[in-house]
Amino acid sequence: MEAHATSRLLCSMLLSIAAAATPTTALPADAQRIDDVARRGAEVMPFDLKATTHIFTRTPDGGVQSVVAKDSHDAGQVRLIRSHLKDIRAQFLAGDFAAPSHIHGPEMPGLRELKAAAPGQIAIAYAELPDGAQLTYSTKSPALVAALHAWFDAQLSDHGADAMAGHRHPGHGSGR
Numbered sequence: 001m002e003a004h005a006t007s008r009l010l011c012s013m014l015l016s017i018a019a020a021a022t023p024t025t026a027l028p029a030d031a032q033r034i035d036d037v038a039r040r041g042a043e044v045m046p047f048d049l050k051a052t053t054h055i056f057t058r059t060p061d062g063g064v065q066s067v068v069a070k071d072s073h074d075a076g077q078v079r080l081i082r083s084h085l086k087d088i089r090a091q092f093l094a095g096d097f098a099a100p101s102h103i104h105g106p107e108m109p110g111l112r113e114l115k116a117a118a119p120g121q122i123a124i125a126y127a128e129l130p131d132g133a134q135l136t137y138s139t140k141s142p143a144l145v146a147a148l149h150a151w152f153d154a155q156l157s158d159h160g161a162d163a164m165a166g167h168r169h170p171g172h173g174s175g176r
Contacts, residue, residue, distance in 0.1 A: 045103075047080035052132070054163040056152040061138040062122070063148050065155075068132035081132040089126045089135055095119065100151075103158075110151030117144055 047067070051074060055066040067085060069077040088099060097115050100108060114122070122144055125136040137148050156163050 046084055047077050049162045051077050052081060052162065054155065055166070056156055056163065057166055058149050058152060059136075059138070060145070061140070062136070062145055063152050064134055064136045065152070066129060066132060066134040068129060072131035078132055082128055085133040085135055086126055089124050092122075092124055093119075100155075108151065109154045110147035110149070113144060113147035114151060117141075122148075 047069075051070055053068055053070060055064075055068065057064040057066070067081045069081065071077070091097070091099065092114075095115065095117075097111055100111060117139075121141060122137055122139045125138075127134050127136065139145060139148070152165075156165055
């Protein structure tokens, strides 16, 4: 019986690692949804979506959400990105996910699980980038890792051309 439980745990861990390494399969939402999300996003995000790119990178224990100015010399956009991500971090750590719920809808994939997480169950680190900022989400819970990945996929789909999966490619923003 104990060997069976160990095998199940090992399988669960391997599936989590494989899911983190698997590229996201988010398909872009239809044009109307992308427009609606952009309109609602402008009510929540102070920066210009068309002047920025959201980058969602899955990791084995969560993920990294970066927002960068398309023009790395646009100090105004960089300042607005940093301010917004600091605010979002504080809200999320307090269990307040009203912003993504408003932008993407209350049924956004992964959101229910993120809202239900116990305080401290998801760590969120803020870091500045030369052309924006990023939030790094990490958790030891495989269910919350899956929720973060679903949440990232939903944002990739809803933000269309203003978002990308994985790391920045050379020539984007600061070129890092």
